[in-house]
Amino acid sequence: MEKEEVKKIIYELVEASTGKKKLKQSDILKKVSADHGIEKDEVKAALRDLVDAGTLIFTYFGGSFIEIPPK
Amino acid sequence: MSKKHDTPLLDELEKGPFPSFVTEMKMAAKHSDMSNDLLGHTELCYKERVTHWKHGGIVGVRGYGGGVIGRYSDIPDKFPGVAHFHTVRVNCPSGFYYTSAALKEMCDLWDQYGSGMTNVHGSTGDLVFLGTKTEHLEPFFAEISSRGWDLGGSGSALRTPSCCLGKSRCEWANIDTMAITNDITQHYQDEMHRPAFPYKFKFKIAGCPVDCIASIARADMSIIGTWKGPIRINQDEVQNYAKKMNIQAEIIDMCPTGCMAFDGKSMKIDNANCNRCMHCIAKMTKALRPGTEQGATLLLGSKAPIVTGALMSWVIVPFIKMEPPYEEFYDLIDKIWEWWDEHGKNRERIGELIERLSFPRFLKDVGLDPHPAMVKEPRRDPFFFWDESDIEK
Numbered sequence: 446m447e448k449e450e451v452k453k454i455i456y457e458l459v460e461a462s463t464g465k466k467k468l469k470q471s472d473i474l475k476k477v478s479a480d481h482g483i484e485k486d487e488v489k490a491a492l493r494d495l496v497d498a499g500t501l502i503f504t505y506f507g508g509s510f511i512e513i514p515p516k
Numbered sequence: 517m518s519k520k521h522d523t524p525l526l527d528e529l530e531k532g533p534f535p536s537f538v539t540e541m542k543m544a545a546k547h548s549d550m551s552n553d554l555l556g557h558t559e560l561c562y563k564e565r566v567t568h569w570k571h572g573g574i575v576g577v578r579g580y581g582g583g584v585i586g587r588y589s590d591i592p593d594k595f596p597g598v599a600h601f602h603t604v605r606v607n608c609p610s611g612f613y614y615t616s617a618a619l620k621e622m623c624d625l626w627d628q629y630g631s632g633m634t635n636v637h638g639s640t641g642d643l644v645f646l647g648t649k650t651e652h653l654e655p656f657f658a659e660i661s662s663r664g665w666d667l668g669g670s671g672s673a674l675r676t677p678s679c680c681l682g683k684s685r686c687e688w689a690n691i692d693t694m695a696i697t698n699d700i701t702q703h704y705q706d707e708m709h710r711p712a713f714p715y716k717f718k719f720k721i722a723g724c725p726v727d728c729i730a731s732i733a734r735a736d737m738s739i740i741g742t743w744k745g746p747i748r749i750n751q752d753e754v755q756n757y758a759k760k761m762n763i764q765a766e767i768i769d770m771c772p773t774g775c776m777a778f779d780g781k782s783m784k785i786d787n788a789n790c791n792r793c794m795h796c797i798a799k800m801t802k803a804l805r806p807g808t809e810q811g812a813t814l815l816l817g818s819k820a821p822i823v824t825g826a827l828m829s830w831v832i833v834p835f836i837k838m839e840p841p842y843e844e845f846y847d848l849i850d851k852i853w854e855w856w857d858e859h860g861k862n863r864e865r866i867g868e869l870i871e872r873l874s875f876p877r878f879l880k881d882v883g884l885d886p887h888p889a890m891v892k893e894p895r896r897d898p899f900f901f902w903d904e905s906d907i908e909k
Contacts, residue, residue, distance in 0.1 A: 469672065470581075470712040471857050493710065496579055503581030505572040508862045509671035509711030515574065 446483055451491035452500075454481060459501060459513055467510040517546055521556030525563060541633065550631040550647055553597030557589060575602055575650055577657040581711045583667025584653060600649040604630070605642035605668035606660060607701065610694035611681045612637065621663065629656040639734070640718065641678030642668035672863075673711035674704050679721035680729045688797065689723025690741030690810040691838045696721050699842060713853070714860035714869075715823075724806070725794040731815075731829070736866050737849070738815040738829040739838065745807035746787040747796070753803035754783045767796050812838045813889075814845075816852070817867025827867040832879075834889040851882045 454477055462468050470492065477488045492511070495501040502514045523538070530536045541558075544551035561568050568590050575586035585603040592599035606622070622643065626632055631647030638644040648656065657667065668676035677700045680686070682693030700719055701708070707717075720731035721739040731738035757763060763778045775789035776796060783803070785796075797804045814836060815829035836845060852866065855878070860869045870878045879886055 469714075469862065470710065471714075474712075493706075496581070496710065499578050502574060503576060503671070503711060504574045505586065505671045507572070508715065509581055509673065512574070 446481065446487075448487075448491050448494070451477065451481075451483060451488060452495055455488065455492055455495060456500065456513075459511055463513060467504075467506065467508075467512065469509065470511055473511060517549065517552060519545070520552045521559060523555050523559040526555065526559050544632045547627070548632045550597045550601070551633060553595040554601070554631065554633075554647065557591075557595045557598050560591075560594075569601070575653070577653055577667070580667055580709045582670040582673045582709055585670055587647075598647070601631070601647045602650065602653065604645040604648060604653070604656065605638065605640070605670055605676065606645065607666045607668040607676050608637055608641050608643055608678060610679055610697040610701075611684055612641075612678075613684070622660070622665075625656065625659050629659070637678075640668065640675045641720075642676050667709065669708040669716075671711040672713045672715050673709070673717075674707040674713070675716055675718045676708065677701050677719040677721065678729065680723050682721075682723040686723055688726070688794075688801075688806070690743050690806055691721070691723055691739070691812050693721040693723045693739075693741070695840070696739065696838055696842070699840065703842075703846065707853075712857075714856060715863045715865050717853075717866065725792055726798055731818075733818050733826075733828055734820075735818060735829065736816065737852075738818065739812050740815065741838075742792050742811065742813045742835065743807035744809040744811070744835060747785050747790065747807060748805040749783055749785065750803050750805075751782050754778075754800070755781070757800050757803055761799075763800075767799055770795060811835050814848070817865075817870055819865045819867050823863050823865075824868055827865075827871070829867070830875075830892040831887075831889045832884060834887050848882070848884075855881050 455473055458473060458476060459468060473492060474485045474488050477483060478485045492501070496503065496511070499514065501511050504510050504512045526538045529538045541551055541555055545555055557568060570588045570590055571586065573586040573588070576582075576584045583605050585605070587601045587603060589595055589598045589601065623632075623634065626634060626645050629648055629652040630645055633646045635644035635646055677697045679693035679697040680689070682689040682691070684694055697719075707713070717737070718735040719737050719739065720729055720735035722729050722731045723741040725740055725742060727738075727740055731740060754763070758780070763783070768776050768778050772793055772795075773789045773791050775786040777784045794806075797806060812835070813831060814833035816832045817827050818829035819827050833848070838845065856866050856869055859873060860866070864872075875890070876886075
């Protein structure tokens with residue numbers, strides 16, 4: 446699967462979880478990898494791109510999570 | 517800058533013979549409004565016996581998930597100088613060696629972008645820069661990274677590895693602690709800057725069992741230098757020590773395994789029963805030396821009491837050669853982290869997970885063989901594996 450497509454899947458997963466459940470990086474790796482049959486390393490690389498671009502950010506609320514930055 | 521707040525409670529902490537952080541805060545307050553308000557804010561916290569800090573949130577530098585600890589005052593109107601008071605952790609060099617020019621440069625930068633106050637070093641080992649505003653984080657990070665510094669770990673990540681001085685100044689170091697620390701830091705950059713664990717994970721590397729950095733109590737993984745083979749004895753020096761100390765009382769009787777003997781002339785050690793505590797070597801440095809085959813013992817699981825009570829690390833690998841490229845070591849770490857990732861709950865340290873699922877289960881899943889050195893205390897040994905198939909038999 447193309448990296449851009451993986452990034453889209455990750456973003457949509459985080460977006461769908463917003464306000465419901467905070468996702469850790471490992472939650473995202475496991476879920477996307479299991480649902481789409483993608484290697485965890487590939488998911489990790491796509492996630493890293495999203496974080497580097499500021500599309501997703503790390504937050505800390507008694508643990509580190511991945512979230513969409515506030516507008 | 518004039519004094520803004522009366523601090524009768526904090527003033528009490530300046531009395532007595534010891535250095536006081538209040539004195540340092542007052543010095544910083546002379547040229548920093550942030551530090552000035554910090555004095556008033558801290559005084560109020562003490563007076564009301566409640567913290568007015570909020571912790572965490574959405575703060576950091578782009579691309580990084582750690583290194584910045586968000587801190588806000590819940591009474592910003594009263595103390596606008598500390599409305600934001602974020603902490604920045606900067607990765608320390610192995611062994612904490614700096615040039616004075618480098619430290620001065622960092623302090624000058626912090627005067628420019630932060631409160632001017634530092635904590636060198638924090639418990640984790642980082643250079644801790646206390647108090648800055650959100651808008652100053654990126655410029656400060658750009659300044660330090662352009663000078664070769666990097667942020668340390670925070671949150672659910674690998675924390676900045678730290679070590680004792682090792683072979684740079686200590687002839688008793690059995691491993692090159694500084695080289696190992698640097699290698700781990702470089703190898704696990706991603707794990708340090710992009711939090712992916714259930715909770716924090718710390719490495720501390722001690723050169724010998726004296727464990728000057730108390731890694732056995734302060735690190736999820738303690739790497740402690742040790743040796744194989746007999747302790748080397750110089751009997752002439754033993755004789756010299758006999759003239760100035762009571763070897764029987766101070767050494768022989770204090771050996772935890774009772775494996776030593778001294779007949780007034782020569783010393784004997786039953787090396788098979790030595791547990792390498794290093795008490796004798798540390799007390800008789802000229803007479804005794806560690807064996808020549810050197811490596812490390814790996815211990816896992818210690819932590820301070822945050823979510824649950826404190827734990828000490830216990831042995832998982834009695835002896836491993838810690839030499840570049842450390843392949844065996846990294847393979848094991850990756851297996852341990854995978855197991856922790858698979859079974860750990862949010863904010864559960866690796867030691868707590870082992871306590872919950874059992875040490876035998878950990879050994880089996882990670883692929884380590886039980887060894888007598890792993891017995892932590894009576895009835896806490898790893899040798900009883902009762903599988904369902906055993907019960908059926």
